[in-house]
Amino acid sequence: xxxxxxxxxxxxxxxxxxxxxxxxxxxxxxxxxxxxxxxxxxxxxxxxxxxxxxxxxxxxxxxxxxxxxxxxxxxxxxxxxxxxxxxxxxxxxxxxxxxxxxxxxxxxxxxxxxxxxxxxxxxxxxxxxxxxxxxxxxxxxxxxxxxxxxxxxxxxxxxxxxxxxxxxxxxxxxxxxxxxxxxxxxxxxxxxxxxxxxxxxxxxxxxxxxxxxxxxxxxxxxxxxxxxxxxxxxxxxxxxxxxxxxxxxxxxxxxxxxxxxxxxxxxxxxxxxxxxxxxxxxxxxxxxxxxxxxxxxxxxxxxxxxxxxxxxxxxxxxxxxxxxxxxxxx
Amino acid sequence: xxxxxxxxxxxxxxxxxxxxxxxxxxxxxxxxxxxxxxxxxxxxxxxxxxxxxxxxxxxxxxxxxxxxxxxxxxxxxxxxxxxxxxxxxxxxxxxxxxxxxxxxxxxxxxxxxxxxxxxxxxxxxxxxxxxxxxxxxxxxxxxxxxxxxxxxxxxxxxxxxxxxxxxxxx
Numbered sequence: 001x002x003x004x005x006x007x008x009x010x011x012x013x014x015x016x017x018x019x020x021x022x023x024x025x026x027x028x029x030x031x032x033x034x035x036x037x038x039x040x041x042x043x044x045x046x047x048x049x050x051x052x053x054x055x056x057x058x059x060x061x062x063x064x065x066x067x068x069x070x071x072x073x074x075x076x077x078x079x080x081x082x083x084x085x086x087x088x089x090x091x092x093x094x095x096x097x098x099x100x101x102x103x104x105x106x107x108x109x110x111x112x113x114x115x116x117x118x119x120x121x122x123x124x125x126x127x128x129x130x131x132x133x134x135x136x137x138x139x140x141x142x143x144x145x146x147x148x149x150x151x152x153x154x155x156x157x158x159x160x161x162x163x164x165x166x167x168x169x170x171x172x173x174x175x176x177x178x179x180x181x182x183x184x185x186x187x188x189x190x191x192x193x194x195x196x197x198x199x200x201x202x203x204x205x206x207x208x209x210x211x212x213x214x215x216x217x218x219x220x221x222x223x224x225x226x227x228x229x230x231x232x233x234x235x236x237x238x239x240x241x242x243x244x245x246x247x248x249x250x251x252x253x254x255x256x257x258x259x260x261x262x263x264x265x266x267x268x269x270x271x272x273x274x275x276x277x278x279x280x281x282x283x284x285x286x287x288x289x290x291x292x293x294x295x296x297x298x299x300x301x302x303x304x305x306x307x308x309x310x311x312x313x314x315x316x317x318x319x320x321x322x323x324x325x326x327x328x329x330x
Numbered sequence: 331x332x333x334x335x336x337x338x339x340x341x342x343x344x345x346x347x348x349x350x351x352x353x354x355x356x357x358x359x360x361x362x363x364x365x366x367x368x369x370x371x372x373x374x375x376x377x378x379x380x381x382x383x384x385x386x387x388x389x390x391x392x393x394x395x396x397x398x399x400x401x402x403x404x405x406x407x408x409x410x411x412x413x414x415x416x417x418x419x420x421x422x423x424x425x426x427x428x429x430x431x432x433x434x435x436x437x438x439x440x441x442x443x444x445x446x447x448x449x450x451x452x453x454x455x456x457x458x459x460x461x462x463x464x465x466x467x468x469x470x471x472x473x474x475x476x477x478x479x480x481x482x483x484x485x486x487x488x489x490x491x492x493x494x495x496x497x498x499x500x
Contacts, residue, residue: 009364
């Protein structure tokens with residue numbers, strides 16, 4: 001599965017930018033050092049060596065909520081900037097449509113405050129949906145069984161999130177197929193598998209009946225069988241045989257832990273597995289895989305920074321934070 | 331041999347010369363374009379690296395000159411430039427045509443691939459500017475085969491225009 005290099009000139013510019021940007025990625029030692037800091041002011045000084053230097057200034061007062069937004073803003077700004085330089089926005093859209101679907105979930109719940117920067121779904125479109133004008137609802141949402149049967153009107157908001165998740169996964173699948181990149185397609189297919197497992201595992205913990213996932217997450221081409229099988233298997237320890245493959249192996253390893261949140265550990269491990277798998281794209285001189293691998297590395301870095309900074313502000317145990325640092329790009 | 335065949339032979343020589351510099355020039359333009367795209371992206375973030383990037387951009391341009399040298403040599407040796415009136419048979423014309431074509435293909439491919447190697451080198455310099463010296467080596471290795479292609483072309487042209495060979499080819 002070696003990425004093909006057949007479009008140098010088109011992707012050269014954006015990948016040249018990435019060559020410079022990726023030089024500032026942070027190693028794991030940086031995060032460990034950050035965790036060991038005693039004062040938040042010292043953390044802010046150290047953050048001046050990261051992408052966040054344009055977003056924070058030493059001496060300013062920061063609330064933990066503000067910090068949370070800064071990481072997302074930083075990622076979105078860089079992603080949008082790269083998107084404008086890409087010959088095809090598809091590799092970047094795979095990361096940014098999550099914002100669109102979070103905004104869409106708000107709009108369908110009649111809320112008009114869309115906190116995430118829109119990528120494919122404009123504010124006008126979201127505002128119209130919030131005012132119950134469903135003409136511009138995305139095709140991926142209209143494909144859900146709940147929409148087609150008219151069940152969606154007056155549905156429980158928790159179940160609405162499942163429908164939006166289904167639409168989001170269908171959209172990911174659609175975009176990944178359009179990229180025509182084997183690496184990206186494989187990554188997204190495994191990501192969707194893990195997303196379904198995590199969503200259903202969490203749903204089971206919350207006591208949401210599994211039949212709702214069959215009703216509202218489907219149809220996802222190629223995954224309906226998995227959803228059906230997981231839904232009719234009430235014992236989570238038996239899921240490994242259903243999942244199969246590399247993701248099934250990771251799930252099995254996580255199930256061996258006792259008295260811990262299996263799904264959280266699974267999410268952490270599968271994220272590292274998928275990031276390492278996609279990292280091969282970073283060795284491409286120019287092409288969509290390079291952009292995809294970079295954004296994945298940037299997303300992981302922002303998640304690590306968010307974990308460490310928010311964790312330290314909220315006095316979370318240092319050993320817990322160290323154990324949850326995701327694998328770094330460098 | 332009739333005068334028509336001699337004219338065809340001469341025409342083939344010039345066709346070979348045209349292919350030599352045409353393909354080589356196209357390859358160089360293509361190779362430079364690949365390197366320049368990558369370089370422009372790097373310079374957007376780090377304009378101070380321009381000096382180190384310049385050599386990497388210029389390297390795929392040499393093939394165009396090699397093609398030009400080969401074309402000039404074909405034209406001088408066959409009498410288009412210089413006015414010498416050697417007799418060009420159909421055999422000599424065909425030989426010159428394929429020498430020019432071979433030279434053009436070698437220069438075209440090496441220029442494109444050198445552009446890709448330069449782009450990879452530019453990527454390395456962007457991440458580690460101290461590696462600029464090593465990064466220049468990658469496209470320089472590709473250059474070797476462009477030079478070998480030119481040398482072979484020069485030797486072929488000189489050999490093919492020797493009186494003994496001209497007589498042998500008709």
